[in-house]
Amino acid sequence: MILIINICKEKFHYLEFVKPIEDILKKEKIEYQTIYYKKITDKELLNKKLNKIIICGTSLKDNEYLENLDYFKWVNFPKLNKPILGICGGMQIISLIFGGILAENKKIGQIKIKFEKEFLNFKPSLKEVYLLHNYAVINKDFEVFADSQNLEIPQAIKHKTKPIYGVLFHPEVRNKELISYFCKEYF
Amino acid sequence: MKLGILFSGGKDSTYSAWLAKEYGYELSCLISIFSENPESYMFHTPSIKQVKKQAQTMEIPLIIQKTKGNKEDELRDLEKAIEKAKQKYKIQGIVTGAIQSVYQASRIQKICDKLNLECFNPLWQKNEEEYLTELIKNKFKTILTGIFAYPLNESWLGKEINQQFINELKKINQKYKINLTGEGGEFETFVLNCPLFKKELKIFNKKISSTGENSWRMEVEIE
Numbered sequence: 357m358i359l360i361i362n363i364c365k366e367k368f369h370y371l372e373f374v375k376p377i378e379d380i381l382k383k384e385k386i387e388y389q390t391i392y393y394k395k396i397t398d399k400e401l402l403n404k405k406l407n408k409i410i411i412c413g414t415s416l417k418d419n420e421y422l423e424n425l426d427y428f429k430w431v432n433f434p435k436l437n438k439p440i441l442g443i444c445g446g447m448q449i450i451s452l453i454f455g456g457i458l459a460e461n462k463k464i465g466q467i468k469i470k471f472e473k474e475f476l477n478f479k480p481s482l483k484e485v486y487l488l489h490n491y492a493v494i495n496k497d498f499e500v501f502a503d504s505q506n507l508e509i510p511q512a513i514k515h516k517t518k519p520i521y522g523v524l525f526h527p528e529v530r531n532k533e534l535i536s537y538f539c540k541e542y543f
Numbered sequence: 544m545k546l547g548i549l550f551s552g553g554k555d556s557t558y559s560a561w562l563a564k565e566y567g568y569e570l571s572c573l574i575s576i577f578s579e580n581p582e583s584y585m586f587h588t589p590s591i592k593q594v595k596k597q598a599q600t601m602e603i604p605l606i607i608q609k610t611k612g613n614k615e616d617e618l619r620d621l622e623k624a625i626e627k628a629k630q631k632y633k634i635q636g637i638v639t640g641a642i643q644s645v646y647q648a649s650r651i652q653k654i655c656d657k658l659n660l661e662c663f664n665p666l667w668q669k670n671e672e673e674y675l676t677e678l679i680k681n682k683f684k685t686i687l688t689g690i691f692a693y694p695l696n697e698s699w700l701g702k703e704i705n706q707q708f709i710n711e712l713k714k715i716n717q718k719y720k721i722n723l724t725g726e727g728g729e730f731e732t733f734v735l736n737c738p739l740f741k742k743e744l745k746i747f748n749k750k751i752s753s754t755g756e757n758s759w760r761m762e763v764e765i766e
Contacts, residue, residue, distance in 0.1 A: 366544070368566045368663050376668035416652065417636075417661045464656065465649035486645055488652060528668055529645065 357405040358539050360390040362412060363445055365420040373412050376528040377443075380535045393427050401430055408439045408539060411446030413526060416464070416490060421445055428453055431520070439519035441476075441538045447513065447522030448493050454515065456495030461509055463487040469511045469525065475501035476521065477537040478512075485511065485525035492524060545571040546663070547625065547634040549651065550605075552594040554678055554685045554704065555640025555666060555724070557734040560601075561681070562665045563638050564739065571632040572604045573597075574624050580612025581754060590688045590733050593744075596765040600740045604632065622654045629658060636661030642669055642726045671723035675709050682738060689731030693757045694719055699730065700751055700761040733763060 358381060362374045374390060381388045391400055393411075400406070411428075414421065421427075422445075430436060431453045442450040448458065468482045483502070492509045502512035513522045527534040548560040550573035564570055575594045598605035608624035610617050628634050637655050641648040641664045648664055655662035666674065678685060685704040690696065694715060702708055715721050721729050736743035748764040 366661065366663075368563060368568060368665060371562065371665040371669075372663065372667040379668070379670055415661060415663075416656055417659075462656070464652045466645050486649075488649075 357403070357407055358386055358388040359400055359403075359406055359409045360388050360412065361393050361396065361409065361446070362390055363393050363418075363421040363449070364412075364414045365418045366415065369415050369418070373414050377410060377412055377535060380528065380532050381539060384536050384540060386539050393421065394424070396427065396430065401433075401436055406438060408441070410535070410538070411440065411442045411449055413444030413446060413488070416462075416488060418445075419490065421449060422452075422458070425449065425452055437518075439538070440521065441535070442520075442522040443528070444489050444524060444526055447524050448489075448491055450515075450520055450522050451493035451495040451498060451513070454495055454497050454520075456493045456498070458491045458493055460490065461492035462490050463504075466530070467504060469502050469504055471502040471512065473501050475512045475514070476534050477541070478502075478531075478534060483531065485527075485531060486529035487525050489524060493522075498522070544636055544661070545569045545632060545634045546636045546638050547571060547606075547628040547632065548573050548603075548638045549621075549640070550575050550594060550598075551640070552591060552597050552734060553640070553688075553732040554683060554734055555642065555726070556638075557597070557640075557737055557739070558674075558678060558681075558683060559638050559640045559663075559665050561683075561737060561739050563663065568636075570601075570603050570739075571634050572606055572628050573601075574606045574608070574628050574637075576617070576621055576624060577607060577609045578612035578617065579610065580617075581760070582612075590761070590763045593733065593763060593765050596744055597734065597740070600742055600744065602741065606631070618650055618654070621651075622657070625654055625660070626658055629660065634660065636663055638663045638665065640666055642666045642671075642674070642724055643722075644726060672709065672713070674724060675704060679705055679709075682736070683734060684736035684743065685732045685734050687730050688733045688761045688763060690729075690759045691731075691757065692721060692727075692729035695721070695730060696757070697751065697753070697759045700759055701749070704732065
């Protein structure tokens, strides 16, 4: 079972940032549970059926989650030890929980990014991705697998020792296979 | 939160408006762009002037912005209209009917960001068949007013989106990869009735014209 974390302050944004991810899992016939980030308890995190966690993104105007990082302390609990994928705001959260820093970097629209190494079955190549964010994150505990060409903005990262992944782009737009692979494969 | 709806009179913007209301938001105004360019990249054009009748039956104020319709003018005029909605109706966000178009969505996101407004795309990435089925289930009476892709032809003008329509389009989709929602510009629609309308709109006149190869438009007049 995949736990999908909704970080949207506005409930109407569920349809734009969470439901597209639920739809990918539905299509792949993968069981999931969606929960708002302020409502997560040990009950969800210690659920024996829990396999992996996805933290979704939110809108450009919504930065509330950055003021509420205490709700995400569980990301670094050793006893959790489940693969996590952070998307956009979700990537910012996991990076910040592990001591990363935010850098202003507003981007809206489709660009090509370069995957230097294989990342969640994306082979080294240029990929078109959809961006919608105010901030990039930098954290030396994470390895960078893809960055914006010539900009050195990490677009795809993985924790150096834990199965914790982050993408600054929105894979639910144009790169759905990345989410399917994260949910289906064992690693 | 007070919201402005980017409104073309077709199914996507009308259904998005209805969803916003269902989620408890206030529909403060509709914003329609009348493009003089029938090949507009951004805006729906067949029967666009009938949005006035739709706005009346929804009892929601309407802001109309005309544009010459070339790429840069369209975006500048859209921004002008949204800015007017912000000043006049104190809207805090915009609702669009974008489903797959990154071109359309990212341009509206940029305008909202510049004007410090929330941007809602409630149909974003929505499954095409699920969406059309929801339209029918939620009592949206929608007809086709523009046809722009082979093998669709003039006989599809005026067709209502119902289960039979979905079945026929799915068969065509298997062979020709037509987008079921028409978002690739394959067809345009007009909403005659939905839960936001006080009464159903009745067509009293229609004018069909061919606008090129595999391209027909139906301008309707509403009572």
